[in-house]
Amino acid sequence: MTLETGSENTAHGGVQGVYKHASAATGTDMTFSVFVPDHAPGVKLPVLWYLSGLTCTPANVTEKGEFRAACAEHGIIFVAPDTSPRGDDVPDDDSWDFGKAAGFYVNAVQPAWSQHYHMRDYVEKELPELVASAFPAEMDRQGITGHSMGGHGALTVSLRNPGRFRSTSAFSPIVSPLNCPWGEKAMTGYLGPDRTAWREYDACALIEDGARLPDLLVDQGTADGFLEGQLKTHLLQEACDAAGQKATIRMQEGYDHSYYFISSFLAEHVGWHAQRLKGG
Amino acid sequence: MTLETGSENTAHGGVQGVYKHASAATGTDMTFSVFVPDHAPGVKLPVLWYLSGLTCTPANVTEKGEFRAACAEHGIIFVAPDTSPRGDDVPDDDSWDFGKAAGFYVNAVQPAWSQHYHMRDYVEKELPELVASAFPAEMDRQGITGHSMGGHGALTVSLRNPGRFRSTSAFSPIVSPLNCPWGEKAMTGYLGPDRTAWREYDACALIEDGARLPDLLVDQGTADGFLEGQLKTHLLQEACDAAGQKATIRMQEGYDHSYYFISSFLAEHVGWHAQRLKGG
Numbered sequence: 208m209t210l211e212t213g214s215e216n217t218a219h220g221g222v223q224g225v226y227k228h229a230s231a232a233t234g235t236d237m238t239f240s241v242f243v244p245d246h247a248p249g250v251k252l253p254v255l256w257y258l259s260g261l262t263c264t265p266a267n268v269t270e271k272g273e274f275r276a277a278c279a280e281h282g283i284i285f286v287a288p289d290t291s292p293r294g295d296d297v298p299d300d301d302s303w304d305f306g307k308a309a310g311f312y313v314n315a316v317q318p319a320w321s322q323h324y325h326m327r328d329y330v331e332k333e334l335p336e337l338v339a340s341a342f343p344a345e346m347d348r349q350g351i352t353g354h355s356m357g358g359h360g361a362l363t364v365s366l367r368n369p370g371r372f373r374s375t376s377a378f379s380p381i382v383s384p385l386n387c388p389w390g391e392k393a394m395t396g397y398l399g400p401d402r403t404a405w406r407e408y409d410a411c412a413l414i415e416d417g418a419r420l421p422d423l424l425v426d427q428g429t430a431d432g433f434l435e436g437q438l439k440t441h442l443l444q445e446a447c448d449a450a451g452q453k454a455t456i457r458m459q460e461g462y463d464h465s466y467y468f469i470s471s472f473l474a475e476h477v478g479w480h481a482q483r484l485k486g487g
Numbered sequence: 488m489t490l491e492t493g494s495e496n497t498a499h500g501g502v503q504g505v506y507k508h509a510s511a512a513t514g515t516d517m518t519f520s521v522f523v524p525d526h527a528p529g530v531k532l533p534v535l536w537y538l539s540g541l542t543c544t545p546a547n548v549t550e551k552g553e554f555r556a557a558c559a560e561h562g563i564i565f566v567a568p569d570t571s572p573r574g575d576d577v578p579d580d581d582s583w584d585f586g587k588a589a590g591f592y593v594n595a596v597q598p599a600w601s602q603h604y605h606m607r608d609y610v611e612k613e614l615p616e617l618v619a620s621a622f623p624a625e626m627d628r629q630g631i632t633g634h635s636m637g638g639h640g641a642l643t644v645s646l647r648n649p650g651r652f653r654s655t656s657a658f659s660p661i662v663s664p665l666n667c668p669w670g671e672k673a674m675t676g677y678l679g680p681d682r683t684a685w686r687e688y689d690a691c692a693l694i695e696d697g698a699r700l701p702d703l704l705v706d707q708g709t710a711d712g713f714l715e716g717q718l719k720t721h722l723l724q725e726a727c728d729a730a731g732q733k734a735t736i737r738m739q740e741g742y743d744h745s746y747y748f749i750s751s752f753l754a755e756h757v758g759w760h761a762q763r764l765k766g767g
Binding site: 216217218219220223270271273275276428430461462463465466467468470471474 | 496497498499500503550551553555556708710741742743745746747748750751754
């Protein structure tokens with residue numbers, strides 16, 4: 208796999224890069240960003256994945272996330288994939304919550320979308336292999352987080368791959384696509400009307416069906432305009448309570464859905480992941 | 488003076504706002520951003536001014552600056568003005584280094600520009616009065632910093648107003664408009680060909696002419712593509728050495744001119760300012 212460097216900037220003593228490669232999973236070029244802290248030659252570092260939300264590219268968190276100081280302090284590589292396949296020949300939808308920038312981290316099976324929309328394979332298989340080969344990444348020490356649609360992605364990727372991630376957290380996640388308009392639209396569009404097929408892409412359903420994580424940290428703003436209609440954090444709390452899943456789900460007073468919220472707590476999440484990534 | 492709230496977001500426990508007002512200095516609407524940390528009712532907080540560089544609006548540092556955690560920690564209000572007058576009836580230039588987003592913090596006297604381009608009066612007089620009236624700002628505890636054209640602004644505003652700022656720093660400043668193409672173009676355009684009139688807008692000339700600051704902190708990246716041709720940091724070092732002006736001018740290895748550089752050190756600058764703003 209060949210990696211093309213879009214940009215590399217010195218930042219917080221390390222290197223913030225943006226890279227492009229031809230993806231077999233999506234059949235398109237894909238762009239992602241990686242921050243590698245300063246480190247001694249030959250040393251490998253734990254990896255924290257960050258999956259982004261609707262309308263985003265990797266640029267949003269890379270520019271606004273305020274994660275680099277904490278990643279430099281703790282010696283953690285930070286990887287941010289894109290949110291969908293891109294390109295003129297990739298099908299799209301007029302709405303902002305489906306199609307481009309709204310891949311929902313699924314493998315689409317509906318014919319209109321199944322040629323390119325394989326974001327599950329991309330973030331679960333192809334990109335990790337590329338990261339392992341091209342960066343000083345210690346792949347048995349991985350954590351994952353994400354925002355909104357990317358929070359949904361972080362939770363479901365981790366729940367479906369037991370043992371891969373030592374730590375899982377999320378910001379304002381869509382906790383149950385089965386139970387919100389964004390999810391119903393995306394799952395119907397990419398997967399079709401059979402709701403049983405959606406369960407592997409639904410954090411609450413995965414927990415109900417027996418998947419478990421060692422621990423879970425979720426932050427959700429109380430002033431988030433999507434909380435009541437789309438995110439429904441309480442469903443995750445209820446699923447965790449019912450299943451005995453260890454989880455710290457924090458309602459953060461006055462915070463909204465924006466990067467002003469994420470950037471207020473992402474450094475703390477990095478520290479939380481670091482505790483779990485750097486132990487024995 | 489009436490303030491219109493563009494947006495207010497909870498961030499790092501405080502409020503990041505963007506505001507608009509009708510400016511008498513520029514004869515236009517002007518937009519600026521203010522971060523106010525969480526504080527007890529009735530308490531006033533020191534103010535750190537941040538002047539932005541060419542092509543920027545207040546959004547650049549507000550979104551990418553990574554200053555809020557440090558401002559929240561130290562209890563410092565952060566104010567970011569715009570870089571020029573704006574609006575359809577404001578004259579502009581086809582180039583990106585003159586006209587809109589390139590006000591250079593001067594009061595223009597050339598007829599083509601003198602109606603609106605009064606950024607010196609705006610940042611020295613009008614906006615401070617507005618900030619003092621509308622925010623819990625302790626105006627006898629002010630510091631100032633800025634980037635590139637805004638570093639030039641921070642240095643010259645502070646040097647011309649002895650005693651107003653307890654602390655002054657800059658990132659990648661244009662240290663001598665008399666001695667670089669950006670400066671020669673802007674000063675000629677706004678002020679005319681008489682170079683003696685430029686000296687009050689030239690940090691090195693102001694120091695040569697006797698202006699002094701209690702202390703000065705400057706960070707400059709060694710990989711900054713504008714260093715040799717435009718910024719010429721060594722001229723400031725020489726002027727400070729010749730005048731006995733206390734200054735810490737740091738060449739930061741590998742850093743460029745971008746916000747990846749600024750955001751790597753802005754929190755440290757906030758701490759440096761805090762030491763000087765919060766003492767007796």
